[in-house]
Amino acid sequence: MSTIDQTSLPEDDFEPLVQAGHPICLADRVSDQGTGFRFMVRTSDIAHQVGSVDHRVDETLPAFVIRYEGQAHAYLNRCAHVAMEMDWQPGEFFTHDKTAIICASHDAQYLPDTGECISGPCPSGARLIKLAIEEKDGKIFLCQAVS
Numbered sequence: 001m002s003t004i005d006q007t008s009l010p011e012d013d014f015e016p017l018v019q020a021g022h023p024i025c026l027a028d029r030v031s032d033q034g035t036g037f038r039f040m041v042r043t044s045d046i047a048h049q050v051g052s053v054d055h056r057v058d059e060t061l062p063a064f065v066i067r068y069e070g071q072a073h074a075y076l077n078r079c080a081h082v083a084m085e086m087d088w089q090p091g092e093f094f095t096h097d098k099t100a101i102i103c104a105s106h107d108a109q110y111l112p113d114t115g116e117c118i119s120g121p122c123p124s125g126a127r128l129i130k131l132a133i134e135e136k137d138g139k140i141f142l143c144q145a146v147s
């Protein structure tokens with residue numbers, strides 16, 4: 001019987017469930033201001049980072065990673081206006097000029113590096129829920145949970 005390689009990486013067209021401390025995708029999978037990579041996370045893995053997620057229920061939630069000005073950033077795929085996924089095509093989160101993340105539903109826009117809402121119907125001060133990630137050894141990892 002073969003063992004599962006915990007460091008194996010998913011296929012491009014597959015949205016993996018990524019556990020904290022494990023790789024999300026290869027670093028070069030997300031090019032600067034290009035198509036993002038969609039994945040899934042469990043609330044139990046990200047609750048320490050995400051105050052507004054109810055972690056009493058261990059849900060699986062959609063998330064994505066993008067690259068902006070050379071730096072990778074990951075967020076829950078959940079608009080701050082209505083809790084809906086935002087990409088206008090799978091993995092496409094950027095505006096046409098590539099300067100902001102845009103929600104396909106009602107055009108809320110967010111700064112790619114902080115997730116702060118900069119226009120659209122979001123409540124004042126709204127932002128995307130950012131996930132802690134680390135880029136090393138040619139991969140992007142979801143950071144380990146810390147208590």
Ligand code: FES
Pocket residue numbers: 079080081082083084086103104105106107108120121
């Ligand atoms: S759901 Fe995103 S702008 Fe309304």
